[in-house]
Amino acid sequence: MRARVEVFAAIRRDARVEGLSVRALAVRHGVHRRTVRAALESADPPERKTPVRLAAKLQTFKPAVDAMLVEDTTAPRKQRHTARRILARLIEEHGAEDLSYSTVRDYVRVRRAEIDVEAGRRVEVFVPQEHAPSAEAEVDFGEVWVVLNGVKTKCHMFVYRLSHSGKAVHRVYPTQAQEAFLEGHIDAFTALGGVPTRHIRYDNLTAAVTAVVFGQGRQRVENDRWVLFRSHYGFDAFYCQPGVTGAHEKGGVEGEVGRFRRNRLSPMPVVASLDELNDRIRVWEAEDDNRRINDRIRTVGQDFDTEQPLLAALPTETFDSGLVLTPRVDRSSMITVRMVKYSVPTRFIGRKVRVSLRASEIVVFDRRTTVARHQRITVKLGQSVQLDHYLEVLKAKPGALPGSTALARAREGGSFTNAHEAFWAASRRVNGDADGTRELIDVLLLHRFMHADDIQAGISAALTVGAVSADVVAVEARRHAAGALIEDRELTAVGGSTSDRHSGAHRGAHVESDVQRVVSLTQRRLMDPAAVIAGLPPDSRPIPSVSSYDELLAKRTSSNVSDTASKENIS
CATH class of the missing domain: 3.30.420.10 (Ribonuclease H-like superfamily/Ribonuclease H)
Known part of the structure; x- marks a missing residue:
């Protein structure tokens, strides 16, 4: 249609500007003279007429086709006539060997819709609706x-x-x-x-x-x-x-x-x-x-x-939307829920636990106490393992920690940070692999009742003075938490926000200036410059000696030898 409008516009422009004849315009634009005359009469091209196919061979069989389609209006949906089945019946029952499939198909497509409308099957009337408030x-x-x-x-x-x-x-x-x-x-x-x-x-x-x-x-x-x-x-x-x-x-x-x-x-x-x-x-x-x-x-x-x-009021009691299941904990301290494994604390191995399977998480209960919580996994044969669930066992078997799945998942999730890695490495250098790993596990156990940011600050303070001890980390973490609490109160007093309890350089400066840090006695003894920074007086006492105790040990050894000799003489 757009092309015809452009052709009509060009014909009318050439006729107006150059004064060409109808024949000349038809030659220039490659159209019939009737098209030129129509363009000169009106700028709007007339609509094209769609030719109607008569399908003369089908005329005598149309009543039979219509009867089949009317029969379909009451037939089961899956047992209605197809165009191919109608053609087969026309050939078998009416001898219509000259009909083609395309002729029957085109007629059935149009006529079926018309008959359905006549029978009231395809008429969809949408009535505007008014919805009352809260209904x-x-x-x-x-x-x-x-x-x-x-x-x-x-x-x-x-x-x-x-x-x-x-x-x-x-x-x-x-x-x-x-x-x-x-x-x-x-x-x-x-x-x-x-x-x-x-x-x-x-x-x-x-x-x-x-x-x-x-x-x-x-x-x-x-x-x-x-x-x-x-x-x-x-x-x-x-x-x-x-x-x-x-x-x-x-x-x-x-x-x-x-x-x-x-x-x-x-x-x-x-x-x-x-x-x-x-x-x-x-x-x-x-x-x-x-x-x-x-x-x-x-x-x-x-x-x-x-x-x-x-709206109607909500009930006072909350409905638990989770699906309640009771899986048994296997030897790996895992439960299987919908073909996915989730870890639980090792003390529940061999027991059944109650699980609330929710839309986005699963919650594990021991009676009414929550003992584990995981984000729900929808991938079959997936796993969700938490390092905290295995700490008691790993403390008894520290050699199992480096290659454990729980540690790998903790590293992937970011809960096992670079601070933990540094503390672990330093602890193993000082205490050996087994004892050093146990110290790390003691630090990880602190996460059960202390904030992660406080523990990380405690680890950093302990590493600064070379004290690879979980007790030192705990003390420093508590001091860091106390300093943050003081800062929060000050911010609240002046109308500040306390949404992030450990953010801002001012808070860090406050903690550093008001809270005394852990001091290494070894550095103090050796007059390390860090001791001067810590504000401690120099220690002029001599380094302790155990030589006097060694003399007692020598006397005890000689007494034991004389007693043994006298017993041999008597025997």
């Missing part, structure tokens, strides 16, 4: 790709959307299993401060529905845990029609999945953990309160302010 919500999952720890990873985004205001909550999980489904609801209810009073719309996803009862309307066989969850929070579920036909019944959340993915998750977010990504999403959700949906006058946030007080 309804919609839920759906959408696939998203995330660069997680440098690896392109497929994740699943849970989306919960209030139908009236359009306020939505989004959470990204490694799976779309029931744990993520329930946890997404809990996060959404908590973030929005209430539960819809009528119902929530869903697909027939397996996290909620065990079976679809066909022929019984919207009746479903629901998962027992899902029924318990609905009962706990007090809401009803509305299940859409299966397949594509039911997608429009929750079109709001379907569109929200695509909108948020395009506008917030493109390009792929690069994060170290899904918790970091979900923290970003919370900020984006707050920003989306200022947007308007289509032609609405009020923003999403303004409509939600009206809707939120009308």
Whole structure:
């Protein structure tokens, strides 16, 4: 069409500027004289007429084809006529040997749609809906790709959307299993401060529905845990029609999945953990309160302010969204959950423990006490090993530490730092491999009740004075923590922020000036310049000697020899 408009414009320009005849214009532009006359009459080219194929050979068989297509309107979906089957029946029953497959196919494609509309099967009428405040919500999952720890990873985004205001909550999980489904609801209810009073719309996803009862309307066989969850929070579920036909019944959340993915998750977010990504999403959700949906006058946030007080109140008790399992701890102090191994403290070897399998983590309990916590791994045959779980065994078997999987994972995760490496190397030089490793393990045990930054400062202070002892590290770590606490109080008094308890050069200077450091007695004895820096007076006492004790040892040895000789003479 565009080419014809340009040709018409060129013909009209040449006729206007050069005054060429119709024949001359037709020769110059390579068109028929009728096209030139049409261009001179109007600048808008007439629409081309699509030729209609008559298919004369099919005319006598069209009533038979129509009868087959009408029969298909009441036949099972998988037992309807194809164009090839219609052609075969025409040949067998009506002797239509001269018909071609393409002729029958083209007619069936058009005529089937017409007959379906006549039978009322293809007419989709969408009636505009008004959603009362706080009455309804919609839920759906959408696939998203995330660069997680440098690896392109497929994740699943849970989306919960209030139908009236359009306020939505989004959470990204490694799976779309029931744990993520329930946890997404809990996060959404908590973030929005209430539960819809009528119902929530869903697909027939397996996290909620065990079976679809066909022929019984919207009746479903629901998962027992899902029924318990609905009962706990007090809401009803509305299940859409299966397949594509039911997608429009929750079109709001379907569109929200695509909108948020395009506008917030493109390009792929690069994060170290899904918790970091979900923290970003919370900020984006707050920003989306200022947007308007289509032609609405009020923003999403303004409509939600009206809707939120009308939501049903949350229950006082928290629902545990995790799936409870009871695996047994093997000889490697590992449990197997969904074909993935996770470490637990070695004291539980041979026992069964209670595990709460959640969307993004697993938590291991001994009765009601949490004994281990891991980020959930979705890769089959994966492992999550924590060095802390093996420290008691490694203290008895220090030679197993250098080649242990737990140490390798700690190095990869960054919890075993360069400070630990330096302390270990210095301790082995001074105390030997076995005892030096035990000193390191004692330092690692400090992490159970002290902050990592304090311990790292304690290690640095101990190495400065050459004291490779876990006790020295503990003392210095406590002093560092005390100095940081004093600094936090000073900042609080002047209105400063205390979110990072060990940041800033001023805090480091405060600790260095107000807290006395560990001093090496060896350096003090040898009048090392560091002793002068430490502010200690010179020690004029002589170096201790054990020569007097050696004299006593010699007397004792001679007495033992004389006693032995007298006994031999008596015998």
